Amino acid sequence: MEVEIATIGGYEAVGRQMTAVRAGDDVVIFDMGLNLSKVLIHDNVETERMHSLDLIDMGAIPDDRVMSDLEGDVKAIVPTHGHLDHIGAISKLAHRYDAPIVATPFTIELVKQQIKGEEKFGVQNDLQKMEAGETMQIGERTELEFVNVTHSIIDAINPVLHTPEGAVVYGLDKRMDHTPVLGDPIDMKRFREIGREGEGVLCYIEDCTNAGRKGRTPSESVARRHLRDVMESIEHYDGGIVATTFSSHIARVKSLVEFAEDIGRQPVLLGRSMEKYSGTAERLDFVDFPDDLGMYGHRKSVDRTFKRIMNEGKENFLPIVTGHQGEPRAMLTRMGRGETPYELDDGDKVLFSARVIPEPTNEGQRYQSEKLLGMQGARIYDDIHVSGHLREEGHYEMLQALQPQHVIPAHQSLKGFAPYVDLAENQGYKVGRDLHVTRNGNMIQLTE
Numbered sequence: 001m002e003v004e005i006a007t008i009g010g011y012e013a014v015g016r017q018m019t020a021v022r023a024g025d026d027v028v029i030f031d032m033g034l035n036l037s038k039v040l041i042h043d044n045v046e047t048e049r050m051h052s053l054d055l056i057d058m059g060a061i062p063d064d065r066v067m068s069d070l071e072g073d074v075k076a077i078v079p080t081h082g083h084l085d086h087i088g089a090i091s092k093l094a095h096r097y098d099a100p101i102v103a104t105p106f107t108i109e110l111v112k113q114q115i116k117g118e119e120k121f122g123v124q125n126d127l128q129k130m131e132a133g134e135t136m137q138i139g140e141r142t143e144l145e146f147v148n149v150t151h152s153i154i155d156a157i158n159p160v161l162h163t164p165e166g167a168v169v170y171g172l173d174k175r176m177d178h179t180p181v182l183g184d185p186i187d188m189k190r191f192r193e194i195g196r197e198g199e200g201v202l203c204y205i206e207d208c209t210n211a212g213r214k215g216r217t218p219s220e221s222v223a224r225r226h227l228r229d230v231m232e233s234i235e236h237y238d239g240g241i242v243a244t245t246f247s248s249h250i251a252r253v254k255s256l257v258e259f260a261e262d263i264g265r266q267p268v269l270l271g272r273s274m275e276k277y278s279g280t281a282e283r284l285d286f287v288d289f290p291d292d293l294g295m296y297g298h299r300k301s302v303d304r305t306f307k308r309i310m311n312e313g314k315e316n317f318l319p320i321v322t323g324h325q326g327e328p329r330a331m332l333t334r335m336g337r338g339e340t341p342y343e344l345d346d347g348d349k350v351l352f353s354a355r356v357i358p359e360p361t362n363e364g365q366r367y368q369s370e371k372l373l374g375m376q377g378a379r380i381y382d383d384i385h386v387s388g389h390l391r392e393e394g395h396y397e398m399l400q401a402l403q404p405q406h407v408i409p410a411h412q413s414l415k416g417f418a419p420y421v422d423l424a425e426n427q428g429y430k431v432g433r434d435l436h437v438t439r440n441g442n443m444i445q446l447t448e
């Protein structure tokens with residue numbers, strides 16, 4: 001059977017991930033993501049109303065025109081998890097394919113919300129839920145399997161396409177977490193089985209994000225301990241404490257909520273995306289928040305809550321807000337600019353349970369936000385965080401587990417591929433032979 005990989009997006013920079021695998025006449029698409037930084041760099045761009053081709057020209061969504069060179073029918077569109085760089089282009093591209101969108105329940109719910117917000121295209125694709133550990137027939141001789149992985153968002157999987165030539169493992173976005181705060185540990189047992197059963201692994205497509213960092217990415221339980229240490233150290237502070245993190249990072253939000261109560265403060269979630277992700281996770285029973293946990297997204301209800309906090313005493317609350325990257329319209333940035341009823345005083349604490357995404361726009365905005373908060377006297381606690389991506393030893397362990405015939409580095413720029421290429425070559429792979437360093441819009445034929 002012919003097996004071919006189309007590397008459509010995310011092979012020149014992080015963002016707008018999209019890869020298609022053809023096995024015989026059947027094609028499966030993995031991810032359809034958005035590169036948000038290409039959107040935000042323009043003022044007042046509203047992607048909801050934009051046409052796909054304009055967004056492709058901006059570099060914001062994958063240029064899927066290469067799909068017309070791929071013979072066969074698309075049988076499924078499979079986003080691996082709910083981060084925007086993996087699902088953000090579905091509302092702009094999925095309607096071009098007569099295929100269902102297949103994903104885990106939390107991811108499907110986020111896809112559904114995204115499609116609802118789309119104003120240009122009517123996306124009618126079927127939405128099919130599939131849990132980690134389940135399989136689905138794709139063609140007569142091909143099957144799709146979801147393997148549970150751990151990442152900075154819940155319900156993440158690595159999809160595997162089983163073909164008569166071996167398995168194609170799409171390995172984007174995971175860390176090896178054996179003690180996650182929410183959800184199950186990564187299913188390394190299943191990866192090892194896939195590496196040894198039948199024809200083994202034909203191809204492994206890997207996220208190279210932290211390949212240049214030594215050692216292993218710590219578990220979420222380490223970030224949780226770090227957070228507990230910080231919060232206990234300020235337990236007796238009798239002024240304002242404010243925290244921010246990735247809204248989609250439900251495990252982290254859960255830790256913040258729990259520790260707020262431990263130090264005698266009432267947690268409250270503020271900001272549109274805080275309300276969206278935590279509300280969704282709670283509704284789908286992925287997390288058990290206290291019954292009286294307030295979540296407010298709309299400007300008016302947020303400001304009303306801030307007023308209440310000021311009236312009842314800042315020392316009784318922990319607002320958990322958006323703005324960990326210094327996004328100009330996010331809640332923490334507005335607090336820094338003094339645009340909310342919440343008044344910061346000398347010595348008040350601001351906790352960033354996040355790391356700055358190393359990109360000039362984020363770095364600049366975050367710098368500005370911290371300066372503004374600092375000018376009001378706030379003390380900053382930074383980097384209370386662990387990454388969601390594998391480091392060097394995680395990558396090594398994955399290669400050991402899967403023993404793939406071919407490897408394709410992804411989810412990075414050429415510069416970002418380099419440390420992974422080094423590691424893979426040290427494991428016996430060779431660029432140009434079985435280690436395929438590629439760009440957006442290429443085809444790699446693996447078997448004939």
Ligand SMILES: [Zn+2]
Nearest residue numbers: 081083151173
């Ligand atoms: Zn991700």
